[in-house]
Amino acid sequence: MTQSTAEQRENIYAIAQEITQALRRNDTAEAVRLLTDLHYADQADVFDALDDETQDRLIPLLDISTTADLLEELEEADAVEAVEDMPTERLADVLDEMEPDEAADLLGDLPPEQASALLEEMEDSDEVLPLLKYPDDTAGGLMTTSFIALRRGTTAQEAIEYLRAVGPDVDVPYYLYVEDETDRLIGIVGMRELVVAAPETPIERIMDPDVIYVRADEDQEEVARVMTRYDLTAIPVVDDDMRLIGVITYDDILDVVEDEVTEDIYHMANVSDAELTPESPVWQQVRGRLPWLLVNTGTAAFASWVVSHYESTISEVAALAIFQSIVTGQGGNAGSQNVAMMVRTIALGDLESRQMLPILYRQALVGLIQGLAVGAVVGVGAYLWRGNPYLALVVGLALVGNLFIGGLIGTLVPSVLKWLKLDPALASSVFVTAVTDAGGFFIYYTLAGLVLRHL
Amino acid sequence: MTQSTAEQRENIYAIAQEITQALRRNDTAEAVRLLTDLHYADQADVFDALDDETQDRLIPLLDISTTADLLEELEEADAVEAVEDMPTERLADVLDEMEPDEAADLLGDLPPEQASALLEEMEDSDEVLPLLKYPDDTAGGLMTTSFIALRRGTTAQEAIEYLRAVGPDVDVPYYLYVEDETDRLIGIVGMRELVVAAPETPIERIMDPDVIYVRADEDQEEVARVMTRYDLTAIPVVDDDMRLIGVITYDDILDVVEDEVTEDIYHMANVSDAELTPESPVWQQVRGRLPWLLVNTGTAAFASWVVSHYESTISEVAALAIFQSIVTGQGGNAGSQNVAMMVRTIALGDLESRQMLPILYRQALVGLIQGLAVGAVVGVGAYLWRGNPYLALVVGLALVGNLFIGGLIGTLVPSVLKWLKLDPALASSVFVTAVTDAGGFFIYYTLAGLVLRHL
Incomplete structure (x- = not known):
């Protein structure tokens, strides 16, 4: 009996x-036993925790079926590494034993000549x-050919x-699919309906003809959305x-859901490579993090250029420089709140175009109220501190303006990117920061210029 | 036959x-037919899209079973609103028809006297x-009592x-649980094993005694992690x-997974109320967004106070104010990259304490390289632009230092918060911004002070 908690891990x-x-x-017998006594999901983790040399020694000791289970659970890159030195004949046996979709994924990651x-x-090729033939991120790339029709x-x-x-060989245990004479999908039968039906009942009498299905070229994110929406444990591909x-x-x-979420979170934080972990090799991290940081630096440089137009103003009243970052920073923060809410709403598939106008109106109002609140707090604080x-x-007014703008831009940019079929998570924060930085400086120093002789 | 794609929605x-x-x-017959012809997941969405008045007219027209399905699919707040005016007797029938766990959730959201x-x-009370008796966010709060033992x-x-x-009344269709004489869980049988077994086989011969289970007080996030890890469609609670x-x-x-992800994304963006959507009422949004924005404003004010110590420096060389925001902003951005990676790694349960030192070392190196790259680009740019x-x-040096610090703090803070059993997502960005803002200004103006006569 296995209890699986944080402690167990x-x-x-x-x-x-x-x-x-x-x-x-x-x-060697003890080493193999220690591994195979575990649940297959844990086997992969333990294997992962071994150093390369130990992994290389252990792999040839495992039987075909254990190796197949292990490869199914390992991350792609780790699986490729694990089979590197495996003789073709043995690896072919392992691949035969694997689920067809997992075998296809692994073959796709190997060098083409090795795969052929x-x-x-x-x-079972x-x-x-x-x-x-299907891209990894489509329904066809996710599906298995092991099902019962x-x-x-x-x-x-x-x-x-x-x-x-045939049962034991098939890993889609809970549904049977019903086809007509031309192999077209016409219904679905749950294992339970089958068990409780009278033995002589034709299957089309107990099947549900309302099958929810996807086409092979459907994007994996949409497949995940449909399965989540309808609480499906399996979905047929036609x-x-x-x-x-x-x-x-x-x-x-x-x-898929976990990968897509990681991608969204990473992209919002300007990490473009969603495969990165804090343990990824240094150069891989720099490659997946530096480019968007440089893009962000570019927009920050543009904002600096805006500030440079007010150099003489700053020379006269250095105190202005003290507050400039609050104005831009809080505009950016307010905008990020909207980006997060919009990206999440889009990811959950809850956004329809007809809702955009009321949402924009509402977010403008929220931005204004937040701007008034933050502007009042900072304005009063600045007065108490500097006495001017x-x-x-x-x-205060610059904050009102910049939080208003931040809210609007943070709402608008993700939906426009979505409409352009681009990833709302990736570019939104860059756009929003660019606008709240440059715009914030512009508003702040323009307002300052109007009352310069009083400062 | 239902095809579920973006178009259908x-x-x-x-x-x-x-x-x-x-x-x-x-x-009314047509109105009811239009709704009930849909998949129950779609029914909730259509119902949601109706205005309040139409909802109030439609609800009493639906039969008990349709109402029960609908309430199960609606968001909590919407479900409460939908049953507001329903007579107690009718609502009791509807609750009887609902899944026990869904009925319990709804009862928990109603006023106590109405619930009693x-x-x-x-x-079926x-x-x-x-x-x-179980909190909503524990295994006990998620479980249903409708299962087969x-x-x-x-x-x-x-x-x-x-x-x-009993089959048709039970909604946990794919597993049967096996108990001993004292009601203790001793095994699990899949529907498929049952179907393919010889009729006279005792169930303990075909059951799997290695049951993965959770205790009733286990946190829902841990339950989700275990079920995801072991690919379970159902997990018993003991x-x-x-x-x-x-x-x-x-x-x-x-x-649960979707809610936890939304919470993480929102918290990283300083939105404290994870129930918010872009369509939430204005005051609810302000309540769930303004507090952390004000906390952030507080740390930004502290950073401003740091800048204020260099007012005379800025009076002498106003150009310094032009670049100050690049230094703090890019330090913050680099730190956010680390926060995102750490929060995600923690959420997926992939972080063990023993890994922290190597990760810190690695992130310090990444921070340094990113600092050198961004520092070099901006430094060269600043020289070409200003000629000094x-x-x-x-x-350039301030950027190197601040990106190094940002990377370290962005790695350290989420893991310390996790270790303190606090939410790594919520407070991390505030801490990181506070440090990269105040620290960035300090490094930048201290360096400037050293070479002031050359500026």
């Missing part, structure tokens, strides 16, 4: 150490080949007998003629 | 309009009552017959004596 490292020690004293050699060696006219009893015969060509299961979708009502007024 | 609004028109010409009256009126010794055939008898008290299903976990090598050097 702390054991991962301990088990990895035990395996390393077992291999050091050449107790493996496909030639494999027995016909299950994998059709999957290789029955012809109209099959009885419940026949279906159960069929299940007994070709242009409505023929059933695959099934996407729940676990693949959870990965004009300076206080300039800071 | 555009119909939601059109159908809502048709319903409104049908009600206007008093064609309803529980007294309900027939015994299924709902045990659920009311069998005693050890039951045969496969008996299990199937039991399923035929009490302190290992007795099975409920089951959490896949659809509830997807909601000392000014260029001050700006």
Whole structure:
């Protein structure tokens, strides 16, 4: 009986150490047992925690089926590394044992000549080949060809007998799909309906003809949205003629959801490579982080250029420089709040174009109120500190204006990017900062110029 | 046959309009048909798109079962509003028809006296009552009491017959749980194993004794993590004596994952109320957004106070004010990159304390490289623009220092907050901005002071 909590995960490292020690004293049986006693999801983590040398020693000791489970659970790059030195014949057996969609993903990551050699060696290559033609991020790229389809006219009893015969090899356990004579998808039957039906009932009498399906070229994000929306544990994939060509299961979708979320969070924070972790190699991190930081630096330089027009003003009243960053910073922060809310609403598929005008109106009002609040607080604070009502007024009004602008831009930019079919998360914060920086400085110093002799 | 794509969702609004028109010409049957023809997930969206008056007219026209489905799909606040004027007797029937966990959630959101009256009126209140004692965000708060448990010794055939008898009322369709004589959970049987087993096999022979379970007080985020990790469509919940008290299903976990992600994204953007959408009422938005904006304003004011110490320096060399915001802004941006990566790694449960030192070392290096790159670009740019090598050097070095600090703080703060059992997402950006703002100004103007006569 397995209890899986945070504490249990702390054991991962301990088990990895035990395996390393077992291999050091050449107790290979113990090393293998330590790994295979674990749930397959934990096996991958323990394997991950081993150093490269230990991994290379352990892999050839595992049987075909354990190796297949392990490769299915490992991250893509780690899986590729793990099979590097594996003989073609053995790897082909492992690939035959893997789920077709996972096997296809791994083959797609290997060098083309190695992949062709493996496909030639494999027995079940016909299950994998059709999957290789779809891009990874489409329904076709996610689906498995391992599913159960029955012809109209099959009885419940026949279906159960069929299940007994093929069942254990198929990993889409809960639904059966019903096809007509031309292989077109016409319905779906749950395992439970099958079990409780009278044995002689034709399957089309118990099937649900209202199948929710996706086409093979559908984007993975949309597939995730549909499955989440309708609480599906599996969704059938059809070709242009409505023929059933695959099934996407729940676990693949959870990965998609997590990946898409990581991508959104990273993009909003100007990290362009969503595969990065804090442990990624230094150069990979710099490559995935520096470009957008430089773009941001560019817009900041533009804002500096705006400030440079007021150099003589600043020479006269250096105190202005004290408050300039509050104005731009808080405009940017207010704008980021809107970017976050819009990006999330778009990601959840909850935004329709007809709602945009009322949303803009509402966000303008929120921006104004936030601007008045922050402007009043900072204005009063500035007056109490510096004793100059004009300076206080300039800071306060500039904040009102810049938070208003930030709110509007933060709302508008993500939806425009979405409308242009670009990623709202990636460029929004750069645009918003550019506007609230340059715009903030412009408003602030223009207002200051109007009352310069009082400052 | 339903195809669910972005296009289909555009119909939601059109159908809502048709319903409104049908009600206007008093064609109530057509209005109800338009709604009930839809998938229940779509019904909630269409209902949502109706104005309040139309909603109030439509609700009493729906039958008990449709109302129950609808309430299960609506957002909490909308569901509460929808049942406001419903007679107690009718609402009790609806609650009886709902999934126990959904009914408990709704009852928890109603005024206590109304909830007690309803529980007294309900027939199945015994299924709902045990659920009311658990906080919403724990395993107990997520679980349903509607599941199938069998005693050890039951045969496969008996299990199937039991399923035929109770099946349609139970919404946890794919697993059966096995208990010993003292009601302790000892195993799990998949529907498929049941179907393919010989009829006389005792259930403990086909069950998997390695059940992954959670305790009732486990946090929902941890439950989601376990279910995602092990690709589970349902997980049993046990009490302190290992007795099975409920089951959490896949659809509830997807909601948890989405809510937690929204919370992280919002918190990183200083939006404290994760329930907000761009359409939320203005005052609710201000309440959920202004507080952290003001906290941020406070740290920005502190940074301004740091700048104020260099007022005489700025009077002498106003050009310094031009570049000050680049230094603080890019330090903040670099720090945000680290916050995003750390928050995401923590959310996915991939961070162990033993990894912190190597990560800090690595991020320090990344921060340094990014600082050198941005510092060099801006330094060279500043020299070309202003022609003063000392000014260029001050700006460049300050950027190196501040991006280095930003990277370290952005890595450290989320993990310290996590270690203190606080939310890494909420406070991290405030801390990081505070340090990169105040620290950036300090480094920049201190360096400037050293070479002041050359500027």
